[in-house]
Amino acid sequence: MKLKEFAKQLGLSPTTVSRALSGYPEVSEKTRKRVAEEAVRLGYRPNINAVRLVTGRAGAIGVVMGRNEFQFSEFMSGMAERLDSEDIDILVSPVADHDMKAELQLYSRLATSGRVDAVIIHSPKPNDERILLLHKLGIPFLVHGRSETNVPHAWLDIDNEGAIRRATSHLLDLGHRRIALINGRDGLTFTLHRDKGYREALEQRGLPFDPRLVTHGQFTDEIGFRSARSFLEQSPRPTAFVAGSMMTALGVYRAVRSVGLVVGKDISVIAHDDVFPYLTADNMVPSLSTSRSSLRAAGARSADLTLQLLTGRPATEIHELWPVELILRESTGPAPEA
Amino acid sequence: MKLKEFAKQLGLSPTTVSRALSGYPEVSEKTRKRVAEEAVRLGYRPNINAVRLVTGRAGAIGVVMGRNEFQFSEFMSGMAERLDSEDIDILVSPVADHDMKAELQLYSRLATSGRVDAVIIHSPKPNDERILLLHKLGIPFLVHGRSETNVPHAWLDIDNEGAIRRATSHLLDLGHRRIALINGRDGLTFTLHRDKGYREALEQRGLPFDPRLVTHGQFTDEIGFRSARSFLEQSPRPTAFVAGSMMTALGVYRAVRSVGLVVGKDISVIAHDDVFPYLTADNMVPSLSTSRSSLRAAGARSADLTLQLLTGRPATEIHELWPVELILRESTGPAPEA
DNA sequence: TTGAAAGCGTTACCAT
DNA sequence: ATGGTAACGCTTTCAA
Numbered sequence: 001m002k003l004k005e006f007a008k009q010l011g012l013s014p015t016t017v018s019r020a021l022s023g024y025p026e027v028s029e030k031t032r033k034r035v036a037e038e039a040v041r042l043g044y045r046p047n048i049n050a051v052r053l054v055t056g057r058a059g060a061i062g063v064v065m066g067r068n069e070f071q072f073s074e075f076m077s078g079m080a081e082r083l084d085s086e087d088i089d090i091l092v093s094p095v096a097d098h099d100m101k102a103e104l105q106l107y108s109r110l111a112t113s114g115r116v117d118a119v120i121i122h123s124p125k126p127n128d129e130r131i132l133l134l135h136k137l138g139i140p141f142l143v144h145g146r147s148e149t150n151v152p153h154a155w156l157d158i159d160n161e162g163a164i165r166r167a168t169s170h171l172l173d174l175g176h177r178r179i180a181l182i183n184g185r186d187g188l189t190f191t192l193h194r195d196k197g198y199r200e201a202l203e204q205r206g207l208p209f210d211p212r213l214v215t216h217g218q219f220t221d222e223i224g225f226r227s228a229r230s231f232l233e234q235s236p237r238p239t240a241f242v243a244g245s246m247m248t249a250l251g252v253y254r255a256v257r258s259v260g261l262v263v264g265k266d267i268s269v270i271a272h273d274d275v276f277p278y279l280t281a282d283n284m285v286p287s288l289s290t291s292r293s294s295l296r297a298a299g300a301r302s303a304d305l306t307l308q309l310l311t312g313r314p315a316t317e318i319h320e321l322w323p324v325e326l327i328l329r330e331s332t333g334p335a336p337e338a
Numbered sequence: 339m340k341l342k343e344f345a346k347q348l349g350l351s352p353t354t355v356s357r358a359l360s361g362y363p364e365v366s367e368k369t370r371k372r373v374a375e376e377a378v379r380l381g382y383r384p385n386i387n388a389v390r391l392v393t394g395r396a397g398a399i400g401v402v403m404g405r406n407e408f409q410f411s412e413f414m415s416g417m418a419e420r421l422d423s424e425d426i427d428i429l430v431s432p433v434a435d436h437d438m439k440a441e442l443q444l445y446s447r448l449a450t451s452g453r454v455d456a457v458i459i460h461s462p463k464p465n466d467e468r469i470l471l472l473h474k475l476g477i478p479f480l481v482h483g484r485s486e487t488n489v490p491h492a493w494l495d496i497d498n499e500g501a502i503r504r505a506t507s508h509l510l511d512l513g514h515r516r517i518a519l520i521n522g523r524d525g526l527t528f529t530l531h532r533d534k535g536y537r538e539a540l541e542q543r544g545l546p547f548d549p550r551l552v553t554h555g556q557f558t559d560e561i562g563f564r565s566a567r568s569f570l571e572q573s574p575r576p577t578a579f580v581a582g583s584m585m586t587a588l589g590v591y592r593a594v595r596s597v598g599l600v601v602g603k604d605i606s607v608i609a610h611d612d613v614f615p616y617l618t619a620d621n622m623v624p625s626l627s628t629s630r631s632s633l634r635a636a637g638a639r640s641a642d643l644t645l646q647l648l649t650g651r652p653a654t655e656i657h658e659l660w661p662v663e664l665i666l667r668e669s670t671g672p673a674p675e676a
Numbered sequence: 677t678t679g680a681a682a683g684c685g686t687t688a689c690c691a692t
Numbered sequence: 693a694t695g696g697t698a699a700c701g702c703t704t705t706c707a708a
Contacts, residue, residue, distance in 0.1 A: 002685060013695045018687060028693060048451040049396065050685035052387040054700050060429075065411065070616050072411045073403065080432035089453065090430045091398075094418035113386040115427060220616040247616045250588070254623050278408050278558040278585045285592050340701060351679045356703060364677060388701035392684050679708080684701105691696080 006044040010035065021046065052114075060089040061306055062116035064106065066097045066123070070219075070247065071274050071295055075144070078299020079120075086307065091116050104133055111139040118306045120144055123188050140309045142318070144302055146189050154309055154318035156302050160190045163291040163324035164197035164242060167270040170326065171240040172205055175335035176268060178213065178238040180231045182224060182248050186216040198242065219244055224251025232259050232267075239335045243271035246279050249288055268332040272324075286330035293324045344382040348373060359384070390452075398427040399644055400454035402444065404435045404461070408557075408585065409612050409633055413482070416637020417458075424645065429454050442471055449477040456644045458482055461526050478647045480656070482640055484527050492647055492656035494640050498528045501629040501662035502535035502580060505608040508664065509578040510543055513673035514606060516551065516576040518569045520562060520586050524554040536580065557582055562589025570597050570605075577673045581609035584617050587626055606670040610662075624668035631662045 007014045012031070020027045020035035027035075039045070052059055063079070065072045079090055093110065095103045107130060110116050118140040121130055124147040134141040135151040143155040164181070171179050181198045184191040199209050212234065217223040224243060231238050232255060243249045249271035256267045263269055264286040273281050273290035281288040305318050345352040350373070358365045358373035365373075377383070390397055401417070403410045417428055431448065433441045445468060448454050456478040459468055462485040472479040473489040481493040502519070509517050519536045522529040537547050550572065555561040562581060569576050570593060581587045587609035594605045601607055602624040611619050611628035619626040643656050 003687095004685080014686080015688085015696075016694055019694090022687085026693060031693080043450065045447065045450045046687095047391070047685050048453050049387050049390040050700090051687075052700095053385070053391050053702085054685080054687045056700075058387065065414075069411060070408060070614065073407060076403075076430065077432055080430075090432075092414060092418075092428045092430045094415055094428075108381075109383065112381065112383045115386050218616070222618060222621050225621060250617070251621070254621070258623060276408070278556070279588070280560060283560050283563060283589070283592070285596060341703095342701080352702080353679055353681095353704085354677080357678090360703085366677060369677085384703095385701050388684090389703075390684095391686085392701080392703045394684075677708105680706090682703105682705080684703090687698105687700090689696105689698080692694085 001042060001044045003044075003046065006039070006042060009042065010038055018046075056114075058114055058117045059087060060091045060116045061303065062091045062093060062110050062119040064103065064119070064121055065092060065094045069122075071245075074274060074276060074295040075122075075299035075302075078294075078296035078301075079303040080299075081296070082300040082303035082307075088117075088307070100129060104129060107133055107137065107139075111137040117310055118142065120302055120306060123185075123190065124149070125187055126189050126192065140306070140315070142302055142306045142309060144298065146193070148189075152314075152316045154305060154315040156298060156305060156318075156320045156322070157190075158293045158298070158322045159324050160193040161197040161200070163272065163293070163326070164194040165201045166197075166324075166326050167242050167291050168198050168201035169204065170328070171242070171268055171270065171332065172201060172207075174240075174268065174332065176238075176240040177207070177335065178210075178236060179240045179242060180213045180228075180238040181215070181242045182227045182244055182252065183214060183216050184244045185218060191216060194244070213238060219247050221247045221251035221254070224248035225255045226251070228252040228255030229258070232256070232261075239266070240268040240332075241270075243269060246271060246273055246276060246281070246288075249281075249284070253284065264331045264333050266336055268335075270326075270332060273327075281327070281329065284331070289329045289332040290327050291324045292327055293322060298322070339380060339382045341382075341384065344377070344380060347380065348376055356384075394452075396452055396455045397425060398429045398454045399641065400429045400431060400448050400457040402441065402457070402459055403430060403432045407460075409583075412612060412614060412633040413460075413637035413640075416632075416634035416639075417641040418637075419634070420638040420641035420645075426455075426645070438467060442467060445471055445475065445477075449475040455648055456480065458640055458644060461523075461528065462487070463525055464527050464530065478644070478653070480640055480644045480647060482636065484531070486527075490652075490654045492643060492653040494636060494643060494656075494658045494660070495528075496631045496636070496660045497662050498531040499535040499538070501610065501631070501664070502532040503539045504535075504662075504664050505580050505627075505629050506536050506539035507542065508666070509580070509606055509608065509670065510539060510545075512578075512606065512670065514576075514578040515545070515673065516548075516574060517578040517580060518551045518566075518576040519553075519580045520565045520582055520590065521552060521554050522582045523556060529554060532582070551576060557585050559585045559589035559592070562586035563593045564589070566590040566593035567596070570594070570599070577604070578606040578670075579608075581607060584609060584611055584614065584619070584626075587619075587622070591622065591626075602669045602671050604674055606673075608664075608670060611665075619665070619667065622669070627667045627670040628665050629662045630665050631660060636660070 007017045020032045124145045126148045128147045131149040146157045215227040270289045273292045274295035281290045341352045345355045358370045462483045464486045466485045469487040484495045553565040608627045611630045612633035619628045
């Protein structure tokens, strides 16, 4: 059913019906109520593409996902929670990991074809081409993570530096002196921030930084395992690990067990937890100490901030840094005697 | 830049330009080439919403995700692989788990507002309201999974029944007699199929079915742990587990270890693996025997079949059942002597 | 092979 | 408070 036909059935003009449905103030309360009821009864709903054409709004926020990210659905669920009440869709454009050229083309396409009103991007680098391009394209965008790219941009990030600094400091407090860091993909801002937090904790104690105790890579259990195994072969071996994700932590636990050591006793572990419904730190054995920040909450807030961006709030005002909790459980304990 | 302006710059009519860009045959090769090149050079791209309005096509396929599904991004990545070359977007509409009313409203909205050309739904029930509604709405849709709902519908499913039958049979071959099944959410078709495969394997040996050896629930490590723990408290306890997912298997491994038993020796485990890049059966210790089927491949094929649906292939023709591999690793071994 | 003009379904301006 | 009408940017007849 189209507007014209629907309006005719109500004995009103299309104009009035449109206004009633969109909640304009100049329509009488009585008319509005009648229109709303009849729309439900007769099943009328505006054609979204006509609306989009005439208003110039796409009614969708785009998110670009890497293909191997288990964290992604969690963030998106959060977005959905916030967007549920709005009439805004989520357009997902997956891109192959590490294919920057394809990703840049994608943004051009999204922007110039009017598919989305705004875009959310993840895992930026300090100097990020995507941010530069999106700025140039003039499409509103929010960065989940931080970048030093020298154009104004809205961002939401967690305090990765502080999180890892505190985690590392805590391990130092427990007497650990050789602490290994299994960090994220090289070159990404959050990875750099975590490296930095780690080094700061060491510096605060006047301890030297040993590059042999840091690795970089994707957040998979395999990389967690391999990194941990290779650390454990060092002599003297580290007595504590800081792991980048829950999946990494699984690999670390496995590696520690595989050499006959015990997590929480011989080896302490702290991992970063994005809070997943299907895999929880409390349930690991021993339960896993974590730095924790809800990815779902970040998704919800990101959607919210993007909406603000769309209603004209300047990007330069939107900078949000979230603290990260440190939650101590059984996987951390005093450093064993040497 | 708009069509009119772009056409003027080329000294052509909007009509010709539109035809050239859309690959109509009546445009001269020379003109087409020139138009294509200039479009890139000047950055012209048709406004997608105008195209959608005039053609009546939405240019998007909708997928509805439950909020707690770690499997989801894998399926979507697969869809994306197939859709990359087409000019079709993925519209993600998350719904709260178990909120059927909200989900049904969502479909109405998607369909009647013209946001999507087709929809893919997951985890159907034997009698599924969503299928009934989508059929009534007249919007093309594909079911990932199977249903007995009595309206024609396209579907793609894996052979859950055969997978679990074979897994169970294999354990029986190894001499196991008390085999526990940690299955999916109650009432869903794939859960029923797995239950069925399990019972068939028992029946083939003339063994009785013991309902105390089957649980149902979400695919989380916690439920895997709890179910396994409670099974292990039985006397005599089961000597083998069939687990519904990789996350479940993590919980099972943990439970077995927690009571001082050894997977692959005291307790055999087979789990279903949807193939994740970040958590692999080969890497578990002991490596995990699995029934395996790539969720990513299913996503790619689902997108493909949906595209076929859109080009007129009848839904009744689109029924695809995928076999599931059984991959034996170290987590399965002979039943221990009683 | 190319072009002119109608039309897709809605919103928003300008009247009344 | 309500209605008429132009306009959104494109595709697709119809005509040349």
